[in-house]
Every structure is written in structure tokens, then in C-alpha cells.
Amino acid sequence: xxxxxxxxxxxxxxxxxxxxxxxxxxxxxxxxxxxxxxxxxxxxxxxxxxxxxxxxxxxxxxxxxxxxxxxxxxxxxxxxxxxxxxxxxxxxxxxxxxxxxxxxxxxxxxxxxxxxxxxxxxxxxxxxxxxxxxxxxxxxxxxxxxxxxxxxxxxxxxxxxxxxxxxxxxxxxxxxxxxxxxxxxxxxxxxxxxxxxxxxxxxxxxxxxxxxxxxxxxxxxxxxxxxxxxxxxxxxxxxxxxxxxxxxxxxxxxxxxxxxxxxxxxxxxxxxxxxxxxxxxxxxxxxxxxxxxxxxxxxxxxxxxxxxxxxxxxxxxxxxxxxxxxx
Amino acid sequence: xxxxxxxxxxxxxxxxxxxxxxxxxxxxxxxxxxxxxxxxxxxxxxxxxxxxxxxxxxxxxxxxxxxxxxxxxxxxxxxxxxxxxxxxxxxxxxxxxxxxxxxxxxxxxxxxxxxxxxxxxxxxxxxxxxxxxxxxxxxxxxxxxxxxxxxxxxxxxxxxxxxxxxxxxxxxxxxxxxxxxxxxxxxxxxxxxxxxxxxxxxxxxxxxxxxxxxxxxxxxxxxxxxxxxxxxxxxxxxxxxxxxxxxxxxxxxxxxxxxxxxxxxxxxxxxxxxxxxxxxxxxxxxxxxxxxxxxxxxxxxxxxxxxxxxxxxxxxx
Numbered sequence: 001x002x003x004x005x006x007x008x009x010x011x012x013x014x015x016x017x018x019x020x021x022x023x024x025x026x027x028x029x030x031x032x033x034x035x036x037x038x039x040x041x042x043x044x045x046x047x048x049x050x051x052x053x054x055x056x057x058x059x060x061x062x063x064x065x066x067x068x069x070x071x072x073x074x075x076x077x078x079x080x081x082x083x084x085x086x087x088x089x090x091x092x093x094x095x096x097x098x099x100x101x102x103x104x105x106x107x108x109x110x111x112x113x114x115x116x117x118x119x120x121x122x123x124x125x126x127x128x129x130x131x132x133x134x135x136x137x138x139x140x141x142x143x144x145x146x147x148x149x150x151x152x153x154x155x156x157x158x159x160x161x162x163x164x165x166x167x168x169x170x171x172x173x174x175x176x177x178x179x180x181x182x183x184x185x186x187x188x189x190x191x192x193x194x195x196x197x198x199x200x201x202x203x204x205x206x207x208x209x210x211x212x213x214x215x216x217x218x219x220x221x222x223x224x225x226x227x228x229x230x231x232x233x234x235x236x237x238x239x240x241x242x243x244x245x246x247x248x249x250x251x252x253x254x255x256x257x258x259x260x261x262x263x264x265x266x267x268x269x270x271x272x273x274x275x276x277x278x279x280x281x282x283x284x285x286x287x288x289x290x291x292x293x294x295x296x297x298x299x300x301x302x303x304x305x306x307x308x309x310x311x312x313x314x315x316x317x318x319x320x321x322x323x324x325x326x327x
Numbered sequence: 328x329x330x331x332x333x334x335x336x337x338x339x340x341x342x343x344x345x346x347x348x349x350x351x352x353x354x355x356x357x358x359x360x361x362x363x364x365x366x367x368x369x370x371x372x373x374x375x376x377x378x379x380x381x382x383x384x385x386x387x388x389x390x391x392x393x394x395x396x397x398x399x400x401x402x403x404x405x406x407x408x409x410x411x412x413x414x415x416x417x418x419x420x421x422x423x424x425x426x427x428x429x430x431x432x433x434x435x436x437x438x439x440x441x442x443x444x445x446x447x448x449x450x451x452x453x454x455x456x457x458x459x460x461x462x463x464x465x466x467x468x469x470x471x472x473x474x475x476x477x478x479x480x481x482x483x484x485x486x487x488x489x490x491x492x493x494x495x496x497x498x499x500x501x502x503x504x505x506x507x508x509x510x511x512x513x514x515x516x517x518x519x520x521x522x523x524x525x526x527x528x529x530x531x532x533x534x535x536x537x538x539x540x541x542x543x544x545x546x547x548x549x550x551x552x553x554x555x556x557x558x559x560x561x562x563x564x565x566x567x568x569x570x571x572x573x574x575x576x577x578x579x580x581x582x583x584x585x586x587x588x589x590x591x592x593x594x595x596x597x598x599x600x601x602x603x604x605x606x607x608x609x610x611x612x613x614x615x616x617x618x619x620x621x622x623x624x625x626x627x628x629x630x631x632x633x634x635x636x637x638x639x640x641x642x643x644x
Contacts (some may be wrong), residue, residue, distance in 0.1 A: 003605050003606050003607070004607075007605070181603075190505040222638045224604075224605065224606065226603065226605075226606070228549075228603060228604065229604060280605075281605070282604050282605035282606075283604065284571070284572070284600055284604050285572075285604075286570040286572070287573075288572050289571055312584065321569070322566065322569055323569060324569065325568050325569055326568065326569055326570060326571055327551070327606075
């Protein structure tokens with residue numbers, strides 16, 4: 001495809017991104033990065049793991065996004081006594097006609113907020129993560145395709161670890177992005193305070209439909225990624241696996257294991273989605289760097305030595321980005 | 328009859344002389360009668376025999392009675408007018424406190440006329456092995472300090488000589504090497520170029536390669552931006568090669584001395600990005616313009632004499 005034509009088309013088709021962000025900003029003050037990552041998840045057909053202390057508008061963000069898209073939304077509070085059937089649904093016996101019928105669970109929605117995912121035991125987590133991967137649910141002998149778009153936004157609270165079931169590395173890898181949310185700035189907080197104290201409630205109008213997202217996804221796939229960018233992505237991912245090859249000898253003792261091929265795929269997809277948001281038909285290194293931290297931070301495990309030095313996977317990624325040459 | 332009886336008695340006496348006249352005797356002795364546990368006990372066996380009697384030396388293995396045989400010390404013979412005394416010395420030791428009986432040791436001997444061996448035994452001995460008496464009311468004594476091993480001067484002198492020889496060899500080798508080097512002085516001239524000199528040379532080389540004229544447009548734009556990014560790295564100490572266009576521009580913007588090239592650099596890098604990442608094929612005039620812009624970026628940022636710390640050509644010998 002001609003990139004100039006694609007560029008023009010994307011400029012035209014991506015206009016909804018601004019509309020969507022404007023609509024969301026009526027309710028969510030600040031957190032621009034989180035909202036942008038939600039759209040990346042939507043466009044890249046991936047799921048998002050959100051980490052942040054309570055009260056940072058995680059639930060409100062996804063609820064607002066669902067309202068602005070006229071899509072179905074469900075919030076599931078993960079607790080230690082939650083069962084897979086509570087999530088995906090179950091077969092119920094009807095005494096009247098003596099037959100079983102299927103009652104679908106809350107997962108049959110476009111947007112799922114899996115609140116505090118690490119509070120539920122492994123079997124519930126794996127039921128959700130399997131649905132995320134397969135995008136279908138089997139209840140009894142019937143298989144149901146999940147409606148598209150299907151976005152799971154799972155949250156983790158970083159401050160309370162007692163009585164939790166941390167997600168295994170293999171499961172965490174299924175999330176396209178892990179986004180860390182921090183506190184709003186002073187000005188933003190003032191705005192939040194005023195907005196919530198006022199009696200006027202902002203009403204979110206649907207500005208796009210799920211079908212728009214599906215069309216946008218097709219365009220995202222068409223976005224051009226030059227071989228120089230592909231090499232750059234590979235360099236970053238390979239630097240997490242064998243840092244010595246990239247002159248990062250000091251990192252080799254700090255990385256327990258590097259990013260998986262799924263990271264490479266998601267880095268490329270995320271960069272494409274970023275290019276779409278920036279209304280471009282091609283990916284530039286800025287797109288890769290912009291999304292790199294969110295794609296890789298949960299896919300790199302650091303060693304005990306790194307933990308002892310209070311170094312996180314983010315420090316490692318930053319070090320890699322500072323060393324790998326930009327094309 | 329009486330004469331016959333006397334003759335018989337005489338014959339009987341002469342015949343029995345051989346039975347009672349044993350010529351080999353063995354005697355065992357120790358240097359003391361009482362020892363402490365672990366003390367060395369000097370045990371000696373002395374066998375007296377005529378010269379024509381051959382003796383088989385006593386065979387004592389690892390233990391003798393309840394005592395352990397530490398080692399067989401010495402054995403020697405002394406001649407005293409035809410009577411030989413064979414002496415065998417052993418060192419024994421006992422590790423249990425008790426009244427110990429050293430059993431008799433059997434020694435075989437035979438005369439040259441005999442074919443069968445005869446046996447003579449040493450006398451048994453009784454010795455006392457006792458432990459060190461502990462005085463429960465006495466003062467607790469400190470452990471003994473480590474025993475100082477006396478210096479082995481021979482070994483020290485030997486080592487000192489060896490080290491001296493090695494040092495002399497090393498000294499001779501170094502002297503020889505330095506002598507050789509001084510004969511052929513090698514002067515290496517290193518010319519350190521300033522960042523703008525390096526950049527201008529590279530741009531000149533790139534111009535001569537005529538990449539875009541050969542259709543290698545992407546390579547041309549990659550090379551020209553790399554030259555400028557490398558120039559920024561050296562000129563402004565920015566990690567420009569590891570930064571994206573926007574990041575590099577952002578860092579340049581923070582400097583006051585880059586204002587003159589900011590807009591130019593932005594156009595230059597963004598145009599190159601379009602070619603590099605978006606398959607954009609620029610007009611020939613744009614390619615020519617890129618080179619002009621690159622020269623301009625470098626020329627406009629050449630440091631003035633005041634701020635320049637021009638490194639001089641250095642001679643390194």
C-alpha cells in the first residue's frame with residue numbers, strides 16, 4: 001500500500017481518537033497516559049494490567065471509555081472465594097422443564113474491569129486469562145465467541161500483598177501492557193476536587209461505536225513498519241535476553257530472564273497503535289520508545305542482586321533504551 | 328659288677344651333658360618400669376649364643392601384648408671372645424593405663440650340625456602404664472602456645488638465591504628489550520580532530536560517495552543523519568545516537584547555543600525520518616538540500632575561539 005495514501009487515510013480515520021480523549025477528559029482529569037494506553041490496548045487487541053494505589057480513577061476510566069463507545073461494561077471484584085463459574089457462567093437446572101440452561105457470566109461484555117486480580121485464586125485467574133487469550137468461553141458442551149472489542153483491564157494493588165495470589169510470569173505475559181499509574185499533579189488534583197464537589201455531573205456521550213474500533217484495528221495492521229524499526233524492536237528485546245551482546249555487561253547479573261517473543265509482537269503492535277494515535281501511517285522510533293516501558297516491564301524478571309540494589313525492571317529497560325542505538 | 332655300674336653312671340652323665348648345657352639365652356629388658364600413656368618404651372632383646380649357632384631374628388609385628396610397636400629401632404651383634412650377643416631394640420607405646428605384661432618372645436636357633444631349629448624364649452616383663460594425674464583442686468592452666476618451628480636457614484638461602492637469579496634474568500631481558508627499542512625509535516603521530524572537523528570530513532566523504540545519485544536514497548539519509556547525530560554527541564555531549572528525533576530536539580532546545588540551528592535541525596531530522604521510516608522518496612533537490620542543511624548545521628555551531636579548547640597534535644613516542 002502507498003504510505004502517503006495510508007497516511008492520509010489514517011489522518012482521516014483516527015480523528016475519533018481526539019474525540020474519545022476529549023469525551024473521557026470530561027470525567028477523568030489528567031491520567032492522559034492511562035487513557036492513551038487504553039486506546040492502544042483497544043487498537044492493538046490486547047489487554048492491560050493496571051497497577052496503582054486505590055482511588056486513581058481506574059474503574060472510572062474504563063467505565064467512561066465504555067460509555068463513550070456505547071459498549072457493554074462489567075466490573076468484577078476478584079476475591080479469594082470467587083469461582084470460575086462466577087466469571088464465565090454456568091449451567092443451571094430448570095426444575096420446570098427438567099433441562100439445564102446456560103447462564104452466561106459477566107465476562108460476556110466488551111470491557112471487563114478485573115479489579116484486584118491477584119486476590120482470586122489461580123483457577124479463577126487462569127479462567128480469565130484463558131478467555132483473554134482464546135476470546136471464547138466453553139460452558140458445558142457449548143462454545144461462545146466473546147464479543148469484539150474485548151478488553152480486559154485488570155488491576156493490582158501494589159501496597160497490600162498479604163493474602164494475594166500473585167499472577168505467574170506466564171500469565172502476566174498475556175497482558176499486552178502493564179501500566180503504572182501515579183498520583184495526579186497538584187493542579188489536576190484541584191481540578192478533580194472541584195469537579196467532584198460541584199453538583200453538576202458530566203454526561204458522557206457515545207462518540208464512537210465498537211464497529212469503529214474494529215475498522216481502526218484493520219488500519220492499525222496496515223501501518224508501515226520499516227525494517228530499521230523492526231531491527232530496533234529486535235535489538236531492544238534481544239538486549240533484555242543477552243545484554244552483553246549490546247555492551248550492557250553490568251545488566252547480565254541483574255536480569256533473571258528476558259522478554260519473550262510475545263513481547264516483540266506486542267511491542268510492534270503497540271508501536272503501530274501509537275503511530276495511529278499520532279495520526280501517522282508509519283512507525284517511527286518515538287512510537288517504539290513511547291510504549292516500550294509498558295510492554296516490557298512485566299516481561300523482564302530481575303535477579304535477587306538487582307532487588308538488593310533496589311533496581312526494578314524499569315531501570316533495566318531504561319538502561320537498554322539508553323544504550324541501544326536509535327535507527 | 329661294681330665296675331660295670333660305675334661305667335654306666337659315667338656314660339649316663341656324659342650323655343645327659345648335652346641336654347642340660349643350653350648354650351643360647353635370650354633376655355628382654357625395658358629402660359624403665361613405669362611410663363605415662365603414650366610414652367616411648369625402649370624394649371631391648373639380647374640373645375647370647377656361640378658363633379656356630381645361627382639365630383633367626385625375632386619377628387615382632389604391630390603389637391606386642393597390649394603395647395603398640397612404634398618402630399623397630401636398631402639391631403647389632405657384639406663379639407666377646409667367640410660368644411656373640413645379638414641386640415634387637417624396639418620402641419613400644421601403651422595407650423591404656425594398666426599394669427602391662429610384655430609376653431615372652433620366642434627366638435629360633437640352630438647349630439651348624441643340627442638340622443632342626445630349637446627355640447629359646449625371652450623373659451616376660453611387667454611394666455606400669457599410667458595416665459597423667461589430674462589435680463581437681465589445681466588451677467586451670469592455659470593452653471600451650473604454638474611451638475615455634477626453628478628457621479631453616481638452608482631453605483631460606485636457597486629461596487633467596489632462586490629469587491635473585493630470576494630477578495637478574497628479568498633485569499637482563501628488560502635491558503635487552505629497552506636497548507633494542509632505543510635503537511629503533513617509533514614516533515606515532517596522533518592528530519585529534521575537533522567534532523566539527525570530523526563532521527565536515529564525513530560530510531565531504533559522503534558527498535563523494537554519491538549515494539542518492541546511485542539510488543541509495545535511504546542509505547544516504549541514514550548516513551547523513553548519523554553524521555549529524557554523531558556531531559551532536561561530540562559537540563554537545565548528548566547521547567544523540569540513542570535518542571529519537573523528538574528527544575534529541577528537546578535536549579538541543581534546552582541549550583542556549585543551539586538556537587540558530589533548532590528549526591533547521593528539526594526540518595533536517597524530520598525529513599530524514601520520513602525517508603528512513605515512511606518510504607518517502609524525496610526529489611533530487613531535497614537530497615541536495617539535505618547536504619546543504621547538514622553543512623549549515625555544522626558550520627553554524629563551530630565553537631568560537633574563546634570557547635574552543637583546540638587540542639594540539641600530539642607526538643607520542
